[in-house]
Amino acid sequence: MKLEHILLGVLLTRPSTGYDLKRYMDAQGLFLRPNTQMSQVYRVLAAMESRGWVWHTVQPRPGAQDAKTYRVTDEGITVFMDWLTAPYSPTTIYTRDPGFYGRMAFCGFLRIDQVIELLDREILARQLQIKRFRDRDRTIPQEPEIPFDTELQALVEERTHELGSHFMDQHVAWCIELREELQRRGSQRRIRAID
Numbered sequence: 278m279k280l281e282h283i284l285l286g287v288l289l290t291r292p293s294t295g296y297d298l299k300r301y302m303d304a305q306g307l308f309l310r311p312n313t314q315m316s317q318v319y320r321v322l323a324a325m326e327s328r329g330w331v332w333h334t335v336q337p338r339p340g341a342q343d344a345k346t347y348r349v350t351d352e353g354i355t356v357f358m359d360w361l362t363a364p365y366s367p368t369t370i371y372t373r374d375p376g377f378y379g380r381m382a383f384c385g386f387l388r389i390d391q392v393i394e395l396l397d398r399e400i401l402a403r404q405l406q407i408k409r410f411r412d413r414d415r416t417i418p419q420e421p422e423i424p425f426d427t428e429l430q431a432l433v434e435e436r437t438h439e440l441g442s443h444f445m446d447q448h449v450a451w452c453i454e455l456r457e458e459l460q461r462r463g464s465q466r467r468i469r470a471i472d
Contacts, residue, residue, distance in 0.1 A: 278375035280321050283309055285357040286383040292348045295319050309379055367402035371448055389463040396456040403449045
């Protein structure tokens, strides 16, 4: 997921200044793309404006630099929605998967069935990872040439594996619970539409 997708998503929820966008990146956006600099935000805004994806208005501020408020064009909407609705391919590390979490951050632009489909892909990918890697042989031949505590190393590696397993199980359970909640919500909407 590129910074431009995040900025387009934020701008589609509300017109914003570069400063507003940087504040978003330092808070909610930190989990999508850490350490985004102000210069990066303005550079990407300028590039998006030159491509015709965003435009701005200027708000004069006495005694301070004028503020540019950015909005998304129709072409920018198309670019964002093409990314948001493109087929999702899970990465090997779920905690840093911007494809999944980026789409979830802007799921309000999707239909419930599209979010459920995203969750289905994520659940299946992670369950396959668990099946493939959970009980694999993790031993590595060691022939250290300097003092090395093999028992300490083995203990820490085992505890790290347990922690990763715990977090993966929690992630999958969260996805399943959210999917079930969305299915119930979708069913309730269909029932209300019939009445």
